[in-house]
Amino acid sequence: MPSSIRSRPEALIGPSKLPGIGTTIFTVMSQLAAERGAINLGQGFPDFNCEPLLQQLVTQAMADGDNQYAPMAGKPALRHAVAAKIERLHGCRYDADDEITITAGATQAILTAVLALVRPGDEVIILEPAYDSYVPAILLAGGRAVRVPLDHTKGYRPDWNRVAAVITAQTRLLIINSPHNPTGSVFGDEDIRALEQIVHAHGIFLLADEVYEHIVFDQKPHRSLSASAELAARAFVISSFGKTFHCTGWKIGYCCAPSALSKEFRKVHQFNVFAVNHPMQSGIAAYLEDPAHYLELAAFYQAKRDRFIAGLAATRFRALPCPGTYFVLADYRAISEEPEAQFAHRLLMEHGVASIPVSAFYQQPFDNHVVRFCFGKREQTLDAGLERLAQA
Numbered sequence: 001m002p003s004s005i006r007s008r009p010e011a012l013i014g015p016s017k018l019p020g021i022g023t024t025i026f027t028v029m030s031q032l033a034a035e036r037g038a039i040n041l042g043q044g045f046p047d048f049n050c051e052p053l054l055q056q057l058v059t060q061a062m063a064d065g066d067n068q069y070a071p072m073a074g075k076p077a078l079r080h081a082v083a084a085k086i087e088r089l090h091g092c093r094y095d096a097d098d099e100i101t102i103t104a105g106a107t108q109a110i111l112t113a114v115l116a117l118v119r120p121g122d123e124v125i126i127l128e129p130a131y132d133s134y135v136p137a138i139l140l141a142g143g144r145a146v147r148v149p150l151d152h153t154k155g156y157r158p159d160w161n162r163v164a165a166v167i168t169a170q171t172r173l174l175i176i177n178s179p180h181n182p183t184g185s186v187f188g189d190e191d192i193r194a195l196e197q198i199v200h201a202h203g204i205f206l207l208a209d210e211v212y213e214h215i216v217f218d219q220k221p222h223r224s225l226s227a228s229a230e231l232a233a234r235a236f237v238i239s240s241f242g243k244t245f246h247c248t249g250w251k252i253g254y255c256c257a258p259s260a261l262s263k264e265f266r267k268v269h270q271f272n273v274f275a276v277n278h279p280m281q282s283g284i285a286a287y288l289e290d291p292a293h294y295l296e297l298a299a300f301y302q303a304k305r306d307r308f309i310a311g312l313a314a315t316r317f318r319a320l321p322c323p324g325t326y327f328v329l330a331d332y333r334a335i336s337e338e339p340e341a342q343f344a345h346r347l348l349m350e351h352g353v354a355s356i357p358v359s360a361f362y363q364q365p366f367d368n369h370v371v372r373f374c375f376g377k378r379e380q381t382l383d384a385g386l387e388r389l390a391q392a
Contacts, residue, residue, distance in 0.1 A: 021136050025360040029344070033354035039385040041373040042344075042354035044181065044327065048378050050247040051293070058283030070278040072270050074102025074254070078285035082254050085288060090227040098259045101266055102281055104273045105251035106211045106240040111137045112272055113207050113236040113255060114173070116264040118143040122172035127158055129361030131181050131209065143172065145363075152368055155321055156183035160194035167198070173205045174198075178223065179212040179324030182361050182372045186216055186323040187223040196230050205261075206235035211243045211253070214297040216324040217305060226256065233258055236265065241284050244294055250280050301326050301376065308375040311386035326376035329358060333369045335392055340367050347371070351388045 029042040040047075049055075073079065076096065083096040094100050103109040110133055118124055120142030126134050128147045138145045148163050150156040163174070176195075178187035199206065208225040216222045225231040237256045242248040257265060287293055309319045309328060317330040336343050340357030348354050355371040375382060 018136055018139055021139075024132055025356055026132075029348065029354045029356060032345075032348060036348060036352065038348050038352040038354050039381060039388065040354045041375070041377065041381075041385050042356045044243075044374050044376065045248045046246045046326075046376045047381055048246065050245050051287075054245060054247070054283055054287050054293075057286045058279050061279040061282035061286075064282075066278045066282045068278065070102075070275045070281055072275050073097075073266060074100065074276060075278065075281040075285060078102055078281045078288075079254075081285045081288040082256070085291070085294070086224075086226050086256065088291065089222075090224050092224075092226040092229075092232055094226075094256050095259065099256060099262050101255045101257075101262060101269055102276050103238075103253045103255055103269065104276050105242060106209065106238050106253040107133050108251075108273060109236075109238045109253050109255040110134065110175075110207065110209060111140070112265055112268045113238065113257075114138055114143070115141050115272075116268045117141075117205055117236075117261070118172055121170060123168060123170045124172060125163060125166060125174045127163075127176065128363065129156075129182055129358055129366075130175075131177060132361065134175050135363070144170075146171070147363055149366075150180075150183070150185070156180065156185040158191065158194075160191070160198065164198055164201070167202050167204065171202065171204050173207055175207045175209065176225075177209040179210075179216055181209075181212065181325055182327055182356065182358055183320075183329060184322040184325045184327050186220065189223065192223050192225075192228055192231070195225075196228060199231060199234055204234070206231060208235055208237045210237060211240035212325040213239050214244050214294045215301050215326055216298055217302045218323065220323060222324075232256075234261075236261060244297060245284070245287070250277070252276055252280050252284065304375045304377070304379075304382065307379065308373070308382050308386070311382065312389070315386070315390045316392065317389060320370070327372050327374055329370045329372055330355075331368075331370050332392075337369070339365070340369065340371060341365070343369075344371050347392060351392050353385050353388050353392075 026043045033040040079096040079100040114137040118141035122143045124138045124143045125146045135145045225235045240253040312319045316334040320329040322328040340359040344357040358370045359365040
């Protein structure tokens with residue numbers, strides 16, 4: 001092999017499949033926070049443990065021998081538990097055998113759904129600011145992302161007329177996310193009705209990222225696409241046990257879709273991860289027998305939200321409304337006019353608090369002087385972070 005090629009491996013690799021994609025902002029900020037000993041209110045993971053009972057159930061499953069491959073589509077007991085949960089909450093009856101697949105987290109489910117459905121040249125609509133895994137999945141499938149901005153002046157609400165206006169003959173899929181990361185906005189009945197009209201008129205498919213489905217506040221319901229027969233018939237509905245049960249490191253989620261879509265999904269899934277960790281599936285299946293484990297989640301996180309927002313009131317940050325998720329956006333205009341990425345970096349370096357600039361969720365940086373904080377942390381972590389934020 002010529003030495004010039006050895007010194008330039010990119011000459012062998014050729015053009016990148018993801019030329020514009022670097023390391024995610026979450027990884028960058030978390031690594032910097034660890035290096036600096038900062039309080040990490042950036043990346044979306046709890047700093048507390050999952051319930052001891054759930055750990056015990058997983059440990060028991062390992063002791064019972066659930067240590068080899070689970071079925072490709074997921075352990076039947078878990079798929080049936082998910083089906084029962086969705087029917088209980090949304091009145092939708094998914095067939096546990098043919099329409100529910102257990103996945104290695106929601107990100108894998110999103111990639112798998114996109115690869116299963118999107119063909120080279122297809123267009124996929126996303127709403128910005130958008131979670132950062134959507135576009136790479138679209139690009140890997142050979143599709144093209146079509147971006148429609150959420151209206152930040154109205155609480156980051158979707159303008160469904162703008163969505164309908166960009167639909168073409170090449171539009172294959174619309175990706176939606178409610179409760180929404182990074183803004184915390186939540187769909188209402190009017191959004192579901194608008195989506196029904198769009199699907200009826202254009203026959204596009206949907207991917208619903210609902211990983212924060214159980215974290216909706218102020219006694220408001222979660223409007224799942226599963227609750228609409230018209231939408232569920234053309235949708236992949238994806239969620240995350242990691243987000244729900246404080247075990248993001250387990251990387252386990254699920255995808256619900258009609259049989260025809262699930263068939264295509266599983267074709268990709270079986271050659272992507274094949275099967276998901278067996279003892280975790282067994283433990284979660286048993287844990288789901290008590291609905292309180294997810295029905296009480298909203299109140300648990302609402303107390304943290306209220307504590308954090310009350311604390312922000314004593315700083316120069318201005319908290320924006322937070323109907324759902326465990327993220328809150330904060331306007332920092334009273335502190336600085338710096339661009340969001342620059343401000344977030346300085347906040348970490350000078351005050352020891354990691355946040356995420358919302359501009360990172362746009363293709364073209366859109367600086368609205370807003371950063372995202374994760375309040376899914378222990379009370380002492382939140383209080384310590386607030387103390388530092390008050391110095392900014």
